[in-house]
Amino acid sequence: MSITEVQFEAREAADGQSIANIEGRSQWQLTWRRLRSDKVSMIALAVIIIMVLLAITAPVFAAITHHPPNVAFPNTGENAVGLPVGPFTNGFWLGSDGTGRDLFIRILYGARISLFVGVVTTFIAACLGVSIGLMAGYFGGIIDTLLARLTDAVLAFPYVVLAIALAAVFGPSLTIIMAIITFFSWAGIARIVRGQTLSIKEKEYIEAARSIGAGPFRIMFLDILPNLMAPVLVVATLYIPAAVVFEATLSFLSLGIQPPTASWGNILSEATNFYQTSWWYVVFPALALLITTLAFNLLGDGIRDAMDPRTERILAARRMRRQRKRRRRATAALTGPTKDFPDPARQAPGI
Amino acid sequence: MADDDDVLVRVENLVKYFPVKAGGFIRHTVGQVHAVDDVSLIIERGKTLGLVGETGSGKSTLARCVAGLIPVTSGQVIFDGRDITKLSRGAMRPLRREVQMIFQDPYSSLNPRRRVGSIIGEPFAVHGIATGTERKRRVQELMERVGLNPEHYNRFPAEFSGGQRQRIGVARALALRPKLIICDEPVSALDVSIQAQVLNLLADLQTEYGLSYLFIAHDLEVVRHVSDKVAVMYLGRVGEAAPKEQLYETPRHPYTVALLSAAPAADPDTAAARQRVILTGDVPSPIDPPPGCRFHRRCPKAQPLCATDEPKLLPEGVSAVAEITAVVGQDIHLTACHFPVAVGENLATAARAREPA
Numbered sequence: 110m111s112i113t114e115v116q117f118e119a120r121e122a123a124d125g126q127s128i129a130n131i132e133g134r135s136q137w138q139l140t141w142r143r144l145r146s147d148k149v150s151m152i153a154l155a156v157i158i159i160m161v162l163l164a165i166t167a168p169v170f171a172a173i174t175h176h177p178p179n180v181a182f183p184n185t186g187e188n189a190v191g192l193p194v195g196p197f198t199n200g201f202w203l204g205s206d207g208t209g210r211d212l213f214i215r216i217l218y219g220a221r222i223s224l225f226v227g228v229v230t231t232f233i234a235a236c237l238g239v240s241i242g243l244m245a246g247y248f249g250g251i252i253d254t255l256l257a258r259l260t261d262a263v264l265a266f267p268y269v270v271l272a273i274a275l276a277a278v279f280g281p282s283l284t285i286i287m288a289i290i291t292f293f294s295w296a297g298i299a300r301i302v303r304g305q306t307l308s309i310k311e312k313e314y315i316e317a318a319r320s321i322g323a324g325p326f327r328i329m330f331l332d333i334l335p336n337l338m339a340p341v342l343v344v345a346t347l348y349i350p351a352a353v354v355f356e357a358t359l360s361f362l363s364l365g366i367q368p369p370t371a372s373w374g375n376i377l378s379e380a381t382n383f384y385q386t387s388w389w390y391v392v393f394p395a396l397a398l399l400i401t402t403l404a405f406n407l408l409g410d411g412i413r414d415a416m417d418p419r420t421e422r423i424l425a426a427r428r429m430r431r432q433r434k435r436r437r438r439a440t441a442a443l444t445g446p447t448k449d450f451p452d453p454a455r456q457a458p459g460i
Numbered sequence: 461m462a463d464d465d466d467v468l469v470r471v472e473n474l475v476k477y478f479p480v481k482a483g484g485f486i487r488h489t490v491g492q493v494h495a496v497d498d499v500s501l502i503i504e505r506g507k508t509l510g511l512v513g514e515t516g517s518g519k520s521t522l523a524r525c526v527a528g529l530i531p532v533t534s535g536q537v538i539f540d541g542r543d544i545t546k547l548s549r550g551a552m553r554p555l556r557r558e559v560q561m562i563f564q565d566p567y568s569s570l571n572p573r574r575r576v577g578s579i580i581g582e583p584f585a586v587h588g589i590a591t592g593t594e595r596k597r598r599v600q601e602l603m604e605r606v607g608l609n610p611e612h613y614n615r616f617p618a619e620f621s622g623g624q625r626q627r628i629g630v631a632r633a634l635a636l637r638p639k640l641i642i643c644d645e646p647v648s649a650l651d652v653s654i655q656a657q658v659l660n661l662l663a664d665l666q667t668e669y670g671l672s673y674l675f676i677a678h679d680l681e682v683v684r685h686v687s688d689k690v691a692v693m694y695l696g697r698v699g700e701a702a703p704k705e706q707l708y709e710t711p712r713h714p715y716t717v718a719l720l721s722a723a724p725a726a727d728p729d730t731a732a733a734r735q736r737v738i739l740t741g742d743v744p745s746p747i748d749p750p751p752g753c754r755f756h757r758r759c760p761k762a763q764p765l766c767a768t769d770e771p772k773l774l775p776e777g778v779s780a781v782a783e784i785t786a787v788v789g790q791d792i793h794l795t796a797c798h799f800p801v802a803v804g805e806n807l808a809t810a811a812r813a814r815e816p817a
Contacts, residue, residue, distance in 0.1 A: 134616075135616070136573065312568050312569075313563045313564070313565055313568040313569035314568065314569050314570055314571040316524075316529060316561075316563070316569075317561065317563060317569050317570075317629075317632065318571075318582065319529060320527055320529055320556065320559075320560060320561045321556060321560075321582055321583045321586050321632070321636075322552075322553050322556030322557070322583075322586050322587060323582070323586045324549075327586065331574075332571050332574075335571070335573035335574065336571070336572070336573050
């Protein structure tokens with residue numbers, strides 16, 4: 110045992126707590142610690158959690174307001190000329206919609222569809238993309254050529270056009286939308302996973318696993334996959350808002366969720382007839398969409414930064430720069446307006 | 461001549477070429493890298509065969525062929541009486557328990573995302589030998605045996621030093637109680653003080669479990685320390701092979717002489733007294749190895765014959781036409797050279813004389 114190792118052990122022995130806590134911190138624990146200190150990510154996460162809670166508790170709000178999502182209230186929900194009523198009128202918190210239904214409740218029910226579609230399609234797409242990317246990268250050769258070309262082909266499709274065509278052919282339904290979104294989402298993940306797999310499979314620990322006798326699927330899922338989780342998680346977080354927007358787009362074009370079932374896309378689509386008279390009808394569902402996608406995107410960025418150990422150093426350097434600037438400004442203020450006053454921290458001793 | 465029962469591994473006329481591919485859309489083979497070219501050797505039970513040579517001489521490729529990790533181009537690897545080169549992956553599986561590897565880079569040979577217990581326990585999991593607490597107990601036994609703290613079972617490789625990581629690699633190789641461990645430069649990434657610890661550990665394990673080693677290194681002193689027999693490789697061929705004392709004290713191949721003279725000496729007096737043989741030029745491309753003796757373009761003793769006739773690996777004093785039965789790894793000093801270096805001959809002067817003025 111080298112001297113440093115001995116010292117290390119000695120220090121550990123002195124510090125009784127670390128002897129008890131001999132378990133190493135995993136990558137996820139470290140990431141979480143970094144993520145927690147990032148205010149933007151934490152706010153984004155809080156927004157997402159609130160959104161999810163609101164979506165789950167939508168029936169509770171419906172019960173409180175006595176406004177079921179698909180029931181029109183012509184007496185209270187429409188004014189004298191038959192237009193929607195504004196926010197906080199007649200018990201409609203965010204106003205009513207074109208047929209006198211509660212906009213707030215419909216947005217909450219829309220959130221259920223949007224979040225469900227976003228999360229589930231991204232999850233399925235991630236599983237598909239990871240499997241295809243792993244196989245293409247690990248096996249190489251003809252399998253790689255076939256899978257990689259398939260991936261490129263899917264990525265090269267003008268997906269909006271094709272999605273509209275598919276939805277038109279198969280008839281709009283939740284299953285069809287989710288199938289379409291999944292079909293256009295896996296390829297990006299597959300490409301990232303393939304690239305990572307190509308680099309990881311050259312590592313000696315993969316050869317070590319093979320020399321032990323581990324089979325290809327064991328190596329792919331136990332040795333390579335854990336090393337891929339970070340990029341996959343980041344990409345998946347960024348794909349959720351894309352799927353949410355995709356669903357809204359299709360629903361907006363009435364190729365997605367069909368009325369009277371509420372979805373942010375079809376609410377916005379109906380609202381286009383009323384935007385001149387009832388601003389809330391457009392603004393609130395659009396805001397819900399904006400806030401949700403923004404929160405997912407910011408969280409995704411935050412996770413990416415937290416996974417990259419270099420960012421901690423970048424942040425630390427930025428903090429130090431800021432402190433130095435503040436100190437310089439403070440000294441400048443004390444000594445009057447001398448422009449090129451040297452930084453006391455950098456001044457040589459004795460001068 | 462070694463008895464067949466004493467031989468654990470017999471490599472016969474092993475050839476490994478890697479195709480060189482070119483072309484963007486339609487890839488085709490434009491050449492072959494002659495990584496290992498017609499190598500025969502034996503590894504005796506409980507003994508260590510050292511393999512030295514510069515980067516690109518084919519040492520690691522040979523090791524991977526013997527371990528059955530890459531398919532051979534031709535030739536045989538007979539492990540315990542069975543040719544392993546033609547086995548399918550399934551048929552190879554039980555054999556994986558007999559041959560294990562220790563890798564060069566202790567940083568890249570351990571999966572950074574897996575805990576140490578899981579890394580060392582992986583052989584048990586793959587072969588379904590022990591599960592649950594039994595696996596944990598056996599892993600901790602192994603950790604203790606290689607000098608690691610068993611309490612560090614749940615740590616990640618990043619939390620260990622280079623030497624400790626290499627001990628993890630040793631524990632993993634030892635888990636299945638193999639007969640042969642192939643050490644591919646196991647200490648070249650470590651500090652000198654740590655090198656000695658790992659080498660001593662390997663030596664202890666050899667006596668304790670009767671292991672055989674195929675030990676690859678480019679550090680001549682390390683190979684001398686651990687090996688019983690040593691083979692020197694150059695461009696995919698064995699240039700010289702002998703029991704270690706003979707190889708180090710009376711080297712006969714000019715390349716071996718040059719290699720030995722290039723190794724740094726710890727004692728400054730020895731270093732000053734030594735005549736260095738400076739080789740000119742680079743190692744030729746293994747895609748297009750030179751005809752005749754592969755070393756002739758850099759050899760201080762080269763003659764016209766060397767450029768045309770390939771020398772065979774022969775014992776001293778035996779002519780090329782004689783029937784040979786000697787194989788690398790036996791107690792015989794073999795040299796593949798038409799004009800071997802005699803004892804006391806000063807190769808350094810010859811080398812200097814060849815240098816262009």
